[in-house]
Amino acid sequence: MSDRMNEVSVERARERLHEVRLQVNGAWRSGQCAARTSLVDFLRETLRLTGTHVGCEHGICGACSVMLDGRPVRSCLMFAVQADGHSITTVEGLAAADGTMSVLQDSFCQTHGLQCGYCTPGMLIAAQALLERNRCPTEFEIRDAIGGNLCRCTGYQQIVDAIRLAAARLNAAATGAGSGVSAPAA
Amino acid sequence: MSDSSQSMGAKPFRYVGTHRRTREDPRFVTGRGRYAADVHLPGMKHVALVASPYPSARIVSIDARAALALPGVVAVVAGAELAQYTDFLYVGVDAPGVKRYPLAVDVVRYAGEWVAAVVADSRALAEDAAELVDVTYDPLPFVIDPEVAVTTEAPRVHATYPSNILYQRKFVWGAVDEAFEAAPHQLECRVRWGRSSTVPIETFAVLAQWSPGTEVLDIWASIQMPKFPDQTARALRLPGNAVRVHFDVDVGGSYGVKRGIKHTVLVGYLARKLGMPVRLIEDRLENMRGGDMQGPDRIFDVALAFDERGVVRAMRIRALDDVGAYAGRSPLQLGKPVGAICGPYRIPCVEYEPCSVMTNKTPQEAVRGFGQAPTNYAIETAMDRMARQLGIDRIEIRRRNLIGRDEFPYLIPSGTYYDSGDYEAVLDKALAHAGHEELVRRRDQARADGRLAGIGVATCLEPSGGNSSFEVLFNPKNETTTWMEASLVRVDLSGSITAVMNTSTSGQGHETLVSTVVGEVLEREPALIRVVHADSLNALPSNSPVGSRMAIMLGGAAAGAARRIRANLMAIAAHNLGCPVEELEYVGGDVRVAADGSRCLTWDQLVEIAHRKFHRMPAGLEPGLQASFVWEVPTGGGLPTADGRIQMYPCHSFETHVVYLEIDRDTGKPTIQRYVCGHDCGVMISPDIVHGMTFGGIAHGIGAALYEKFAFSEDGQLLAGTFMDYLIPSAHEVPSMSITDHCTPSPLTTFGQKGSGEAGYLGGPAAIASAINDALAPLSTSIDELPMTHEALWVRARRAPSATGHPEPR
Numbered sequence: 001m002s003d004r005m006n007e008v009s010v011e012r013a014r015e016r017l018h019e020v021r022l023q024v025n026g027a028w029r030s031g032q033c034a035a036r037t038s039l040v041d042f043l044r045e046t047l048r049l050t051g052t053h054v055g056c057e058h059g060i061c062g063a064c065s066v067m068l069d070g071r072p073v074r075s076c077l078m079f080a081v082q083a084d085g086h087s088i089t090t091v092e093g094l095a096a097a098d099g100t101m102s103v104l105q106d107s108f109c110q111t112h113g114l115q116c117g118y119c120t121p122g123m124l125i126a127a128q129a130l131l132e133r134n135r136c137p138t139e140f141e142i143r144d145a146i147g148g149n150l151c152r153c154t155g156y157q158q159i160v161d162a163i164r165l166a167a168a169r170l171n172a173a174a175t176g177a178g179s180g181v182s183a184p185a186a
Numbered sequence: 187m188s189d190s191s192q193s194m195g196a197k198p199f200r201y202v203g204t205h206r207r208t209r210e211d212p213r214f215v216t217g218r219g220r221y222a223a224d225v226h227l228p229g230m231k232h233v234a235l236v237a238s239p240y241p242s243a244r245i246v247s248i249d250a251r252a253a254l255a256l257p258g259v260v261a262v263v264a265g266a267e268l269a270q271y272t273d274f275l276y277v278g279v280d281a282p283g284v285k286r287y288p289l290a291v292d293v294v295r296y297a298g299e300w301v302a303a304v305v306a307d308s309r310a311l312a313e314d315a316a317e318l319v320d321v322t323y324d325p326l327p328f329v330i331d332p333e334v335a336v337t338t339e340a341p342r343v344h345a346t347y348p349s350n351i352l353y354q355r356k357f358v359w360g361a362v363d364e365a366f367e368a369a370p371h372q373l374e375c376r377v378r379w380g381r382s383s384t385v386p387i388e389t390f391a392v393l394a395q396w397s398p399g400t401e402v403l404d405i406w407a408s409i410q411m412p413k414f415p416d417q418t419a420r421a422l423r424l425p426g427n428a429v430r431v432h433f434d435v436d437v438g439g440s441y442g443v444k445r446g447i448k449h450t451v452l453v454g455y456l457a458r459k460l461g462m463p464v465r466l467i468e469d470r471l472e473n474m475r476g477g478d479m480q481g482p483d484r485i486f487d488v489a490l491a492f493d494e495r496g497v498v499r500a501m502r503i504r505a506l507d508d509v510g511a512y513a514g515r516s517p518l519q520l521g522k523p524v525g526a527i528c529g530p531y532r533i534p535c536v537e538y539e540p541c542s543v544m545t546n547k548t549p550q551e552a553v554r555g556f557g558q559a560p561t562n563y564a565i566e567t568a569m570d571r572m573a574r575q576l577g578i579d580r581i582e583i584r585r586r587n588l589i590g591r592d593e594f595p596y597l598i599p600s601g602t603y604y605d606s607g608d609y610e611a612v613l614d615k616a617l618a619h620a621g622h623e624e625l626v627r628r629r630d631q632a633r634a635d636g637r638l639a640g641i642g643v644a645t646c647l648e649p650s651g652g653n654s655s656f657e658v659l660f661n662p663k664n665e666t667t668t669w670m671e672a673s674l675v676r677v678d679l680s681g682s683i684t685a686v687m688n689t690s691t692s693g694q695g696h697e698t699l700v701s702t703v704v705g706e707v708l709e710r711e712p713a714l715i716r717v718v719h720a721d722s723l724n725a726l727p728s729n730s731p732v733g734s735r736m737a738i739m740l741g742g743a744a745a746g747a748a749r750r751i752r753a754n755l756m757a758i759a760a761h762n763l764g765c766p767v768e769e770l771e772y773v774g775g776d777v778r779v780a781a782d783g784s785r786c787l788t789w790d791q792l793v794e795i796a797h798r799k800f801h802r803m804p805a806g807l808e809p810g811l812q813a814s815f816v817w818e819v820p821t822g823g824g825l826p827t828a829d830g831r832i833q834m835y836p837c838h839s840f841e842t843h844v845v846y847l848e849i850d851r852d853t854g855k856p857t858i859q860r861y862v863c864g865h866d867c868g869v870m871i872s873p874d875i876v877h878g879m880t881f882g883g884i885a886h887g888i889g890a891a892l893y894e895k896f897a898f899s900e901d902g903q904l905l906a907g908t909f910m911d912y913l914i915p916s917a918h919e920v921p922s923m924s925i926t927d928h929c930t931p932s933p934l935t936t937f938g939q940k941g942s943g944e945a946g947y948l949g950g951p952a953a954i955a956s957a958i959n960d961a962l963a964p965l966s967t968s969i970d971e972l973p974m975t976h977e978a979l980w981v982r983a984r985r986a987p988s989a990t991g992h993p994e995p996r
Contacts, residue, residue, distance in 0.1 A: 036310065050224035051217020053438070055387040056470045060909035063387050091217035105215040109207055112874040115882065116693030117214025118388045118438030124215060143917040150909070152386050152439050153693045155885030155946075156917040158878050 020084045024049065025093025033080050039073075040064040042080035043090060051091040051121050055150070062149030065122035066090050072129040091121035094128060103173070104128055104166040113162030115153030122149045127163045135171055137163070201706045202871050202937055209697040209717065210436075219436040222391035222408040227463040230393070231260055233453065234312035236302040236319045237476050238294035241546035241902025242328035242341065245292055245321060248302055253315035258307040261460060262319060265289035265301065272455055273421050275447055276413075278515040279542070279661045283347035286512040286549075288452035293326070295343055295511035296546050297902050298475030300448075305456055305464060328546040330902050332485065332508035335545045343511055343544040352509065352542040353517040353660055357524070357830045359599035360535025365500035369491035373575055377567045378971040379560035379951075381483035381508070382894035384553050384886065385914060386692075388438025389468035390446040390477060394457035402723075403454050405431045410440035410692045411447065412654075412669075412729040415722040421451040422458070429454075433719040437692035441886065441947075442552040442732065443479040444692060445514075471907045474548075480896045481553035482519055483508040486564035496576050496583040501528065502537040503564060507557075509542050509550040516550035517542035519557035521656025522733070525602040525834020526558060526647045529565045530609050531587040536599045546902050554886065555648070555944040556733060559951060562646040563972065566952035570959065580956070581617065584645050585610060591930075601831025603821070604647075604838045605932045605940075607866065612928045613645055613842045616864025619926040620844040625860060632848060633964060638983055642845035642957025646949035648867070649835035650941020651934075652733025653819045656834065659826045667823050671739035672726035675704055675747040676812035679797045681790050683708065683715045685744055688728035690719060694943060695875040696736055700744045702871055703936070707748035709774045710789075726814055734941025737871055738837060738932075739817060745936045746815030754807060758795050759787045761804035820934040837932045837940040839867035843884075843953030849961050854980025856892060856958065858921040863949075866928040868940035877925055880945040885920040887950020891958075893919065895973050 020042060021030040031046040038057075043049045043066070055063030057076045064075040067089035094102050104127055107113070114120045123146055130137055130145035137145065142163045143156070151159065213219055250262035265287055274285035285291075290299050302319050306312035327341035334340050335350040343350050366372060392407040403424065407414075409431070419429040437444060449466050457464040468477050489502040505523075509516040520540035527536050553559075573583040589596050591608040598604065625641055632639035654669040674686040685700045697717040705712030720726070729735075752772060759777035760767045763785055771780045775789035787795075795802045796811040803809060819836055826832040846860035863880060870876045893913040897905040906912035931938025951972060958979070959968045965985045969978055 034310070044223075048226065049217075050221075051219075053221070053388065054223070054467075055389075056909050058470065058908055058910070061387055061914075091215075095216055099216075101212065101216065108215045109211040112208050112211065112878050114211060114214055115695070115875075115878055116386070116388070116439040117210070117219045117436060118221070118386070120214050121217055139922065146917050148916070150387060150914050150916060151882075152384065152441070152886070152914065153882045154878055155881035155883075155923065156920050157881040157923055158874075160917070160922070 018081050020080050022083055023087040025089060035079065035081055037080045038076050039078040039080045039083050040075035043075060049090055049092055053118055053121055055119070060150070062122040062126065063119050065125040065149065067125055067129065072125050091124055094124055103169050104131065107166035107169065108162040111158045111161040111165055113154065113159040119149060119151045123151065123159055127166070130163065131167060131170065135167055137167055199706060199937070200709060201702050201712050203869060203873060205874060206702070206712065206872065208695050208872070208875065209701055210695055221388060221438055222393060222406050222435045223467050225393050225406045225435065227393065227395055230463040230465050231305045231307065231460065232309040232312050233456065233464060233466040234304050234309060234316040235300045235472060235476065236304065236316050236321060238290065238297060238299045238301050238323070240294055240323050240325050241297045241330070242326040243294050243323035244326060245290065245294065245301065246324050247322045249320040250302065252318040252320065253304055256311065256315045256318065258311040259315045260305040261456070263289070263303050263456065265291035268455060272451055273423060275421055275451065275514070276417050277513045278657070279353045279513060279517045280663050281347060281352050281513055284344050284352065284513045286448065286514070288448040296548055298548060298904060299511070300476050303452055303456065305460065328902050330545055330547065330898055330900060332506055332543045332545055335543045336506070336541065343546055350544045352513055352544060353520070354541040355830070356537065356539040357600065358537045359829065359831060362500045362502060362535045362537040365535055366491040369499045370494055371492050371575065372489065373568065373571050374487065374489045375568055375571050376970060377486050377488070377564050379482060379484040379563060380972045381480055381896040382890045382973070383479055383481040383896065384441035384443050385912065386439030386441065386444065389470060389473040390444060390449055391467040392446055392450050392453050393463060393465040394453045395463040396458040396461065398461070401428055403429050403458060405429065405450060405454065406435050407431065407446060407450055408435065408437045408444055409446065409690055410437060410730055411445040412732055414447065414730070417447055418450050418454060422454050427723060429722065431722040433688065433690040433721060433725070435690060437690050440692035441554040442556065445551055448478060470909070474896070474907045474912060475904050476548065478549040479551040480510060480548045481550060482557055482560050483550070484560045488564050488568040490568050490572055492572055494576065495586060496572055496578050497586050498531060498533045500535045501533050503527070504539040505561070506541045506543060508545050508547065510547040511544060512549045514549060515552055518656045518660055519552065521660045522556040522649065522834065523558050523561035524600045524656065524659060526649045526838065527600045528598050529562060530589055530645050530647050530840060532589050534599065547898055548896070548904065552732065554883070554947050558649060558944070559887070559890070559948050562948050563952040563955060566644045566646065567955060570956050580643055584613065584643070588645065601827065602834045605836060605934050606930045607838060607840050608928065608930045609645060609840050612840055612864040612866045615926045615928055616842040616844050616862050619864065619924060620860060620862035622844060625846045629846065638849040638851060638961045640847055640957040640959070640961025642843065642953040642955065642960060644843045644949040644953035644956060646841055646952060648734060648839040648841065648941060648944050648948045650734035650839055651738045651819055651836040652729065652735025653822050653835050655824070655832045659830060659832050667825065669729045669819050669822060670727050670816050671729060671735070671743045672814060672816040673700065673740060673743040673747045674726060674812065674814040675744065675751055677751060677793055679793065681793045683710060685715060685717045686720050687717060687740060688720050688725035689730045691731070694731055694736060694879070695872060696731070696740060698872050698875060699737060699741055703741045703745045704748045707745050708752055709772070727816055731943065733835065734943040736943070737939045738935050738941055739819065741871060741939060742936045743815050743817040746817055747813045750813030750815060751811060754796070754811060754813065755792050757804050757807055758792050762787060762795065762802055836934050837868070839940040839942060839945065841865045841945060841949045843949045845953045845957040847957045847961065849979050849983055851983045854976040854983055856979060858888070861921050861923040862926065863923065863946060864926045864928060865945060866930050867942040867945060868932045868935070869929060869938035870927070871937065871939055876942045879943055880925055881923055883944060883946025884923055884950045885915055887947045888920055888954060889915045890972060891951040891954035892973050892975070
């Protein structure tokens with residue numbers, strides 16, 4: 001161990017804290033963290049939003065997925081300071097304000113599209129992002145959308161079923177409400 | 187999709203077997219699960235680990251001064267301290283001298299083994315400090331190849347143990363030699379099951395807090411492990427009632443491996459020593475390299491003796507399993523397959539020689555099926571070879587050997603009775619569902635077009651009901667003959683029902699299971715029944731969800747407790763209605779006189795009497811309304827015979843897999859285009875849960891067959907420590923699958939249920955391997971090793987077809 005390395009580490013231990021302010025699930029939240037703190041650690045440890053999970057910390061498993069300004073990102077691969085001033089949606093923000101589950105969440109319950117629940121927040125974020133841009137996804141499009149999220153329990157089958165069901169329900173609701181969103185062909 | 191048609195007996199179920207929403211799902215989809223890493227205690231400290239870079243070395247010195255000088259670092263602890271103040275961890279076989287502590291003591295035995303633990307205010311600081319711990323090693327000889335490790339010249343992994351062989355025995359059940367001598371045909375083959383594991387997305391996490399006032403160590407851990415509180419207390423030299431494991435944390439997947447006993451003993455020790463809450467959450471590298479959770483790594487030598495019709499007369503299996511550097515329960519994973527050693531086949535005599543060997547690799551832990559999936563793969567490969575050798579269809583050859591539906595209970599040579607089954611019916615269903623004839627046409631057309639296409643079939647058993655008979659079989663000093671499970675059910679003054687289970691859940695939906703069976707017995711709505719997980723000081727005996735046992739064992743225990751409540755309600759009603767119990771009927775929680783429905787006591791009235799009106803209680807009945815039930819594994823309790831015959835698990839689920847795949851000749855990439863699983867696990871309590879676990883098991887099997895491997899370099903370094911090199915199948919690699927159900931109730935269980943937690947995984951790898959080798963057959967080549975990687979396939983796909991094969995397209 002070199003003295004230089006020790007100095008670097010002591011420096012790090014006394015590292016400066018940064019104020020980070022984010023809009024999380026519609027509400028502005030703030031906290032202090034080191035520059036090297038990942039977004040997922042900030043959400044979980046500083047803001048105590050533990051719905052978002054850590055699976056690999058190298059961007060493969062997708063368990064930590066959140067929406068950043070409406071687009072899914074890996075919160076383990078992003079520093080919290082990079083998200084300063086941005087809008088974040090986590091799994092806790094998918095239900096309605098009164099706690100009613102979204103159509104997507106309810107569909108996961110209907111098809112039992114989960115088991116241990118650990119990958120589920122990331123799966124929901126990936127599926128939500130898909131359905132926001134594509135209301136009539138094919139099976140391939142669904143698999144492609146969740147292709148960056150690993151699940152060890154389900155074999156993906158009932159997750160795909162859940163997303164397909166959610167799309168159908170959203171389309172039926174849109175058609176019923178006459179909102180102009182076209183229903184799926186089949 | 188699945189085709190669910192449970193042909194129940196005469197009595198229809200109210201809730202069992204129906205599609206009902208799972209109790210647990212809402213909290214998970216809303217981000218309200220509570221996993222071990224979500225538990226936050228004030229003043230909590232964090233652990234990072236210093237890992238050995240050498241596969242074998244003497245620890246010369248550990249200098250932690252620089253680490254301790256960092257602001258925020260609380261302590262650095264090494265193995266010598268743990269060896270002084272804790273006891274070594276449980277060893278599953280009789281192997282004194284193979285001692286394991288949470289941190290290496292004096293020597294390291296695999297690259298990645300934990301050498302020191304650093305405790306700091308944050309995990310980041312702890313990692314910084316871990317980099318500053320200066321360890322001097324003196325490298326020692328090491329052994330990586332299990333076939334070298336068994337030799338007398340090999341370096342010994344443990345100098346305190348006479349060899350690297352932890353366990354070896356040749357079991358001979360029946361006149362095997364004579365059968366081989368007399369049989370007109372024989373074959374021998376060698377297959378290898380690669381080192382993979384279940385690799386849950388949640389790594390292992392544990393938090394411990396010592397309370398000096400009460401002298402209790404509280405533990406929150408992502409655990410799925412039998413006797414976990416007991417082993418933790420023993421290692422920490424605490425009485426059992428000083429360790430309180432909180433089983434109400436959600437566990438983010440396990441499938442066998444979440445057995446962080448060394449993590450827990452370490453953190454428990456630190457929490458007590460430092461007087462502060464201490465948490466350890468593995469990062470992915472720690473999990474895969476030093477987390478001691480790699481799976482079986484086996485070389486099988488299989489020999490079959492058979493006649494010209496392909497009827498097997500005898501089988502020999504030698505299984506060499508590389509368990510890595512320490513023992514734990516891993517040698518016992520060679521023991522469970524004794525209970526289904528001949529698969530679903532009528533094989534009259536069997537020789538089985540398991541050999542558990544240590545190497546300088548990450549240790550092995552229990553993996554889904556506890557050694558059965560590799561064994562099934564070996565047996566199924568031999569069956570395919572026999573078919574090919576005789577020129578008989580692979581399905582036909584299975585039909586000629588499958589145990590018939592009228593032969594149950596069926597005693598196999600190694601001493602286990604199979605409870606029930608109709609294997610051929612399931613096979614027929616799966617083939618019909620898959621459209622097998624059409625698949626054959628499709629394959630043949632693909633071949634004619636120059637593509638590599640194959641069909642795979644496997645017929646396999648899932649022993650279930652989780653007993654522990656392999657312990658007494660493999661270790662004469664261990665006389666564990668019970669593997670009980672229990673439940674407590676109580677009805678409170680408001681009439682609400684609460685059921686207590688005594689272990690944690692890692693995705694199997696036990697709250698749904700328990701509420702369904704209690705609701706079934708008491709005829710009350712399951713959605714209104716609360717299920718709680720007791721902590722270990724409140725808990726009744728449990729052996730945790732291992733060995734596909736909870737539908738059988740927890741389901742049976744909860745039903746037993748509910749039946750006692752029901753009997754109490756009947757007794758209260760009989761006393762108050764002045765009518766013998768035999769003349770009463772129980773309807774939805776109310777009790778009425780069968781002949782006169784107007785004479786009735788409602789659920790609320792009966793509950794009120796039990797809780798408030800002792801003067802209206804029958805003599806001898808406790809006030810309040812609660813009952814517990816402890817259930818021993820059906821068929822359990824026995825000791826092995828001198829020649830090693832024993833009843834292993836009680837129930838035997840059956841599965842048939844039919845796979846169609848094609849291999850891209852240019853890239854070696856296999857694409858599964860059709861996957862059907864015919865499945866019979868008796869009466870399904872929650873079909874959606876059973877199907878989900880089966881789909882997941884198949885996906886896990888796809889990983890083991892084609893992608894996942896903890897590869898090690900020749901110099902003992904793990905080559906797959908991230909998800910970029912340990913490849914877990916994604917939604918692209920896992921195809922759309924289809925399950926077709928069949929129901930042969932078990933005569934041994936409460937509702938006729940069997941186990942299903944390992945379904946899919948137990949036959950999937952065998953079926954995929956069968957399909958790959960069918961696809962390669964026109965090239966007169968095969969692969970006898972899992973995983974069958976793209977590279978291995980590519981190398982073979984480049985071969986020219988054989989003279990009897992099909993023309994090369996290019």
